[in-house]
Amino acid sequence: MEEYYCKECETKNLIDDSEFSSKKCPNCNLAMIAILDNEPQNMFDLL
DSSP states (O other): OEEEEOTTTOOEEEEOTTOTTOOBOTTTOOBOEEOOSSSOOOGGGGO
16 A cells, blocks of 8 residues: 555555556545655656
8 A cells, every 4th residue: 555645635545556557536636746755756757
């Protein structure tokens, strides 16, 4: 299980890793981002 976070409505959700294709927020149906405890989430990592 991994924790995901929706930036739009600030919902946190535990999602099973096997559901890789459906990491969407149950409230607003937008893609959720993973909350990684062991490494900081950095915008520049995606560039």
